[in-house]
Each structure stands twice: as C-alpha cells, then as structure tokens.
Amino acid sequence: MSQPLLLNLRNLACGYGDQRIVQNLNLHLNAGDIGCLLGSSGCGKTTTLRAIAGFEPVHDGEIQLAGEVISRAGFTLSPEKRRIGMVFQDYALFPHLTVAQNIAFGISKHPRQAEVVDEMLELVKLGGLGGRYPHELSGGQQQRVALARALAPEPQLLLLDEPFSNLDVELRRRLSHEVRDILKSRGTSAILVTHDQEEAFAVSDHVGVFKEGRLEQWDTPYNLYHEPQTPFVASFIGQGYFIRGQMSSHEAVNTELGELRGDRAYIMAPGSSVDVLLRPDDIIHAPDSELRATIVGKSFLGASTLYRLQLATGSQLEAIFASHIDHQVGQDVGIAVKADHLVLFAVPGSVAAQLPRQENGVRRYSSAT
Template identity: 80%
Template sequence: MSPRLLLSLRGLACGYQDHQVVQQLNLHLNAGDIGCLLGPSGCGKTTTLRAIAGFEPVLEGEIELGGEVISRAGFTLAPEKRRIGMVFQDYALFPHLTVAENVAFGIRKHPQREQVTAELLDLVKLGHLGKRYPHELSGGQQQRVSLARALAPEPKLLLLDEPFSNLDGELRRRLSHEVRDILKARGTSAILVTHDQEEAFAVSDHVGVFHEGRLQQWDTPYNLYHEPLTPFVASFVGQGYFIRGQLQTPETVHTELGVIRGNRAYTWAAGSAVDVLLRPDDIVYAPDSPLQAQIVGKTFLGAATLYRLQLSTGTQLEAIFPSHADHQPGQSVGIRVAADHLVLFAAQGSVAAQVKLPESGVRRVSSN
C-alpha cells in the first residue's frame, strides 16, 4: 500500500512585512511520518512552521493539508480551523488548571472526555499525576502534559517548536525518544523544529536542512549523513569537513591521505580539483600504517575520543577512536581512511565549478 500524502508545501515563500525569509520551498510529508526542520538560528525553519500553523501569511506558493489548500497568497485559513496541534518550547500550560484539566481543555465537549484524558495521561506516563498542577511537575513532565493536550483533539498534524530546548541534555535525549514512540503509537503525523542534530535524527523519519531561507535537502537522517547534496549539508550534518583532492577516475580521487575509492561515480573530467568530504568516523586508527598524524587536541566522549590531528603538510583532520587507548597531544599515530561513501564537490574556482555542473556532479555506482 503506497503512503498517503498529508502535507504539501509548493513554491512557498513567507516572511514578515513582505520580506521573504523563506523562498521557493517545496516539501512533502506522508501521513504517519515525522518530519523535522533543522538548521541554525535565523534560517527560516520557525517561520515555515508558523506559516503551516496559520500564524504567518504566505507571500507565494501554497500549503495543502489533507488535500485542502490552507494557505496561499491572499488567503490564510484560520489556525483554529486547520486541525493542527501545537507543542511549544515553554509548554504554555494553564497554571490554574490541573494536569487532567489541561489535557482535556481542547475536548471539553467530547462525550468521552474523561476516558480520552485518562488514556492520554497513561500514554505519556502521567496517569498518576492528573490531579496535580503544572508548578508541581518537572520540566519533562510539563512537556509531556503539553504533548497530551495537543494530541487530545486528534489533530491531522502536530507541530513541535523546539519542544526540548528548556530541558537538560540527558532529559532531552530520553524525552525525544519517548515522544517519537508516543507519536508512532498514535499514528500522528508531526513536524519538529530544532537546531539540534541529535534530536532531529532521534525523532524524525525525514529531516529538512535549511540555510539562509532555502531548503537544502529533505531526506532521511541516513542519507543526509552519507549522501549530502550540497556543501552546506555536508559540513552542517555530522561534523563534516573537507580536504582538497584531484579526481583520477570516476570512482577514485587522489588526496594527501592517499587514493580514496568509493561507491559513487563522478562525471567531471580526470584531473578536476575537488573537495572531499570527510567525517571523524572516516579516519581509522591504524598503528601499522605508514600515514602518520600528530595529535593536537582531544575530547573524551566516553566510549570514544574525538581527536584533532595534523598532517605533516599542516592539514588538520578530526577522528574518532575507541577510548580504550588514551593517546596524548603531541603523540604521532598511524591512520588510514575508511570512507565507503565517497562524497565530492567541485572545488571553488576549479574548471568543474566554472562549467556549473551539479554541485556533487555525481551518479550512483551500481552495486551489482
């Protein structure tokens, strides 16, 4: 059975006082899926979320929800008529109402209000706290109440605006997994806004990376990490960095780390200057390797240690090694490259860049 399209943004431009913050946005979300808008502050993700909610007008294009146009230039369906739920970062609970009363606020005329409220409180693991008031709860518990209240009217779509930003790191990680489980258990479609990659990947089926008001890529977390379409996505997601290389064959590139072969074929001419994407897990500790690098910095991460390495040429790399061995700054270590996903971009100023090939200039290599 093919997935059913729920939300569609086509050629969308939105902003404030005719100033376009978001431009030419095209995005689609299937029913039951969880999407995420990810990017640095000021990139347009919150503006997009507010436009979907009906809080901001659309300057160009349109937004369609469940087959109905809810926004286009000159028309904005009122937020309360959209069947869209909202979860805010500051919880926005009513302090004078109990937990149960907060959850039931949007379904006061529902014939089974008490039953629905009890089921939702059990779902968010707060069934025993229905008679308490918001100020008697922890931050994580308040956010669960906010989520249950948003789910009570059975919205077509749930929007979450930086919902975990007021929580500490460990609680954020735990609650993000719990929220995904809750949404999947209810079959609720949702869009999350965050600047935290770990949070985005933990919750979402698809993630859209924004940069300066434009959607760079809408894809699965796996593909964003291993198959980035633009240099910005490559560097923004997963601590990516670049070294210069020269294309030898469609599948191989020569770099100061040696010849790297991958699972992609590139269409640029042999000899083209390229930027090679590397990530810390692409550099492997290899004590017997003739390729040596000096440790110039380290960050202990528990199960692994992130090292900053410097080659004899002065080029710096980042690498993650298991933390069983504790290498010290100033020490030289053997390394090798283990990058199955060879991701290249035309080097700025190179012939490949000047002829305006696609940024990655890539076609997939068959695995057969």
C-alpha cells in the same frame, strides 16, 4: 506500502509583514511520518512552522493539508479550522487549571472527555497526576502535559516548536525518544523544529536542513549524513573536514592522504579539483602505517575517543578510535583511510564545476556555490 501524502508545501514564500524570510520552499510529508526543520537561529524554520499553523500569511506558493489548500497568497484558513495541534517551547499551560483540565481544554464538547483525558494521561506516563497543577510538576512532566493536550483532539498534524529546549541534556534525549514512540504508536504525523541535530535524528523520519531561508536538503537522517547534496549540508550535519584533491579518474581522487577510491563513478572530469569530505569514522588507527598525523586535540567519549589530527601539510582531520587506544596531545600516530563511500564536491572554476548537475542515482554531487 507508502502512506498517502498529508502535508505539501509548494514554492512557499513567507515571513513577517513585508519581509520575506523563507523563499521557494518545497517539501512534503506522508501520513504517519515525522519531519523536522533543522537549522541555526534565524534560518526560517520557525517562520515556516508558524505559516503551516496559520499564524502567519504566505507571500507566494501554497500549503496543502490532506489535499486541501489551507494557505496561499491572499488566503489563510484560520488556525482553529486546520485540525493542527501545537506544542510550544514554553509549554503554554494554564497555571490555574489542573493537569486534567489542561488536557481537556481543547475537547470540551467531546462525548468521552473524561475517558480521553485518562487515556492521554496514561499515554504520556502521568497516570494519577491529573489533579495536580502545572507548578507542581517538573519541566519534563509539564512538556508531557502539553503533548497530551495537543494530541487529545486527534489532530491531522502535530507541530512541535523547540519542545525540549528548556530541559537538561539527558532529559531532552530521553523525552525525545519517548515522544517519537508516542507519535508512532498513534500514527500521528508531526513536524518538529529544532537546532539540535541529535534531537532531529532521534525523532524524525525526514529532516530538512535550512540555510538563510532556503531548504538545502529534505531527506532521511541517513542520507543527510552519507549523501549530502551541498557542501553546507555536508559541513552542517555531523562532524568532518574537507581536504583538497584532484580527480585521477571518474572513480578515484589523489589527495595528500594518497589515492582514494570511491564505490561509484562521479561526474567530475579527471584532472579537476574537488573537496573530499572525511568523517571521523573514515580515519582508522594504523600503528604501522607510513601515513602519520600529530594529535592536536582529544575528547574522551567513553567507549571511544575523538581525536583531532594534523597532517604534515597543516590540514586537520578528526578520527574516532576505541577508548583503550589512549594517545596524548602532541603524539605522532599512524592512520589509514577507510572510506569506500566518498563524498566529493567540485571546486568552483574547475572543469567539473562546468558540468551539468544530475539529480538521479549517485551522480548528484555538484559544485560548491
């Protein structure tokens, strides 16, 4: 059973002063879900988060929270009236207050203040540390305090702005999973901002990929990887290379790797040029194959090895082989394509590029723009 709509951004445009950084943004988040705004620096994700929090006005469109308009052009409900919690990149803890006092800061009038603080300490695995000061804690512990402080007033929505960026890689990975478990256990809705794909996929139910102030796709992590709607999303998410091909039918495409057949019908007309996305897991090790490639790079990953391969034409691909298959740079290897699910994009100017885009079902691939 789906949860009710909580956050709705409609035709939103926002920025700083007269400068519009985000344009025509539409997305929604259901109650209990965790969303993520993902993109490189300067793409507009933090600007969007600040507009949701009420720190920045909007130029066009509107922001609704639980059916109430909290921002539109000419109106911004003050942040303290939004029932929105915030976890900042730098934790923003009060150094002169103890851990318990930091957590209690936003619930000073709560009749069960002490009890709530104790609950929060246990929730973030800091039981017994309420009397310490922030400088006596590690970075991960400080971030847990910041999370507990934001959750204590029971906000309708929690916003997290690059919350793990100051932590080392292993701690980031562990804490991101812990934060998801905490939010899900409480049914707390949240929006995370990050530039880290692994972090976005580990925490979020839906992820929005931003490019230069525009939302390219708002979807599940699975669909972003397997069903990218634009060439930018296809190249930004995960790993992979494009190779050029020509449609031989609505289900198959001829490439330098041979004829590749998908598990669906595509809108591209036979004879049109397309770019085919191939992920590392689409290329398999096949020692007896006539299809050969030269290893030009490798990265040992433990259970597997990522190889960068170059075809006779000069095109490059990536492939993941089991780690006990140990090839060296410069070695010639046999490969095969095992990609029943093909991601194709029409080449601009080809026959397919003139066909109308369709958004429903599998027929949603369109030309590069």
